[in-house]
Amino acid sequence: MPKIPHHPGNSLIDSPPTIQWDTDHIKIIDQTLLPSALKVIELRSVSDVVDAIGRLAIRGAPAIGACGAYGIVVALDEGYAAGGSNSTIAAKDILAKAAHLIGNTRPTAVNLAWAVERVQTGAMLGTSPEEVRSLALSIANDIFDEDRAACDAIGTFGAVELAEHKTILTHCNAGRLATAGIGTALGVIYGKAREGQEVEVFSSETRPLLQGARLTAWELSMAEIPVTVFPDSAGSSLLASGRIDAVIVGSDRIAANGDIANKIGTLSHALAARAASVPFYVAAPTSTLDPHTATGAEIEIEQRIPEEVEGFGDCRSTPVGVAVWNPAFDITPADLVTAIITEVGVLRPDYGKSIANALELASLANPPTPEEQQ
Numbered sequence: 297m298p299k300i301p302h303h304p305g306n307s308l309i310d311s312p313p314t315i316q317w318d319t320d321h322i323k324i325i326d327q328t329l330l331p332s333a334l335k336v337i338e339l340r341s342v343s344d345v346v347d348a349i350g351r352l353a354i355r356g357a358p359a360i361g362a363c364g365a366y367g368i369v370v371a372l373d374e375g376y377a378a379g380g381s382n383s384t385i386a387a388k389d390i391l392a393k394a395a396h397l398i399g400n401t402r403p404t405a406v407n408l409a410w411a412v413e414r415v416q417t418g419a420m421l422g423t424s425p426e427e428v429r430s431l432a433l434s435i436a437n438d439i440f441d442e443d444r445a446a447c448d449a450i451g452t453f454g455a456v457e458l459a460e461h462k463t464i465l466t467h468c469n470a471g472r473l474a475t476a477g478i479g480t481a482l483g484v485i486y487g488k489a490r491e492g493q494e495v496e497v498f499s500s501e502t503r504p505l506l507q508g509a510r511l512t513a514w515e516l517s518m519a520e521i522p523v524t525v526f527p528d529s530a531g532s533s534l535l536a537s538g539r540i541d542a543v544i545v546g547s548d549r550i551a552a553n554g555d556i557a558n559k560i561g562t563l564s565h566a567l568a569a570r571a572a573s574v575p576f577y578v579a580a581p582t583s584t585l586d587p588h589t590a591t592g593a594e595i596e597i598e599q600r601i602p603e604e605v606e607g608f609g610d611c612r613s614t615p616v617g618v619a620v621w622n623p624a625f626d627i628t629p630a631d632l633v634t635a636i637i638t639e640v641g642v643l644r645p646d647y648g649k650s651i652a653n654a655l656e657l658a659s660l661a662n663p664p665t666p667e668e669q670q
């Protein structure tokens with residue numbers, strides 16, 4: 297029976313949490329080192345937080361949302377230690393500057409901007425520097441706890457939705473390493489395993505930074521779930537071969553019409569899945585739904601440095617002087633998406649309507665649990 301990472305704690309047996317608040321600093325697994333080394337690093341300043349998010353030491357939309365939220369508390373502590381604790385105005389100035397800096401570290405994942413803005417808005421109500429800090433920490437804790445609960449619910453809904461699908465293709469890493477909980481796309485895999493369903497995963501390696509080969513393969517093998525890695529370029533022939541029952545991926549931002557931003561290469565899998573009549577699912581918490589962005593065409597796609605493509609480790613693979621195009625994400629049009637699995641239920645086309653309904657449900661003080669909905 298596979299080991300299922302879930303409450304209490306968000307860790308697999310023998311593995312520290314992906315992200316954790318500890319008194320006055322953030323602890324994260326440095327994901328750039330996996331799977332060769334499992335190292336926890338501490339983020340004790342705004343520049344530590346910005347650097348960790350920017351170099352993908354922590355990555356995945358919900359995880360960087362939680363990190364950004366706690367990053368505001370780190371910024372307040374840092375600013376207060378430097379003399380900014382004398383007045384509420386100074387505290388709010390630190391808050392606003394940190395929110396701007398951290399919130400803009402990566403542009404595509406809406407969870408980061410959403411989390412930072414939520415902390416900023418709530419903490420701005422503080423009437424003393426101490427209250428500003430305690431509000432910021434309590435909202436960051438809420439974001440963390442809500443994400444864990446959302447992942448669990450996504451796992452429960454997903455296990456029902458994909459009950460007949462055993463062999464699943466996924467892209468990038470939308471697992472426990474990408475969230476505060478058990479993950480979104482991989483949350484569904486863990487949800488299936490939790491229900492005793494047979495499941496095996498094909499993970500694309502996910503060039504250029506290999507989140508699939510390094511991270512998805514690592515966490516699934518730690519959980520004793522069978523996983524096979526394939527090169528991204530093999531995805532369409534794998535789908536055409538008839539071996540895959542369903543595709544499931546996470547998302548960095550879902551536009552109001554259901555267009556999906558996710559790791560570069562997702563669109564190729566969606567197109568190949570459609571050609572092979574394989575269902576294509578997206579799993580995401582409602583914090584990834586962006587009602588302010590009408591369609592995928594409006595989503596800013598993060599461009600990353602050429603060095604990520606130019607070589608492998610110390611070994612250069614492209615001739616010096618050759619141009620590199622390195623977008624981190626692509627947009628999968630809503631009409632290629634079979635359903636979106638969220639913590640408030642499974643959304644189906646017309647996504648304009650189902651996304652608006654989901655956001656309304658999520659805003660309720662006590663949204664219905666998966667058990668209540670089934």
Ligand code: MRU
Pocket residue numbers: 352355356357358405467468469470471474475479480481507545546547548558559560624
């Ligand atoms: O660049 P990354 O590794 O942060 O990209 C991550 C993804 O694309 C994930 O699929 C997405 O953030 C969802 S994580 C639950």
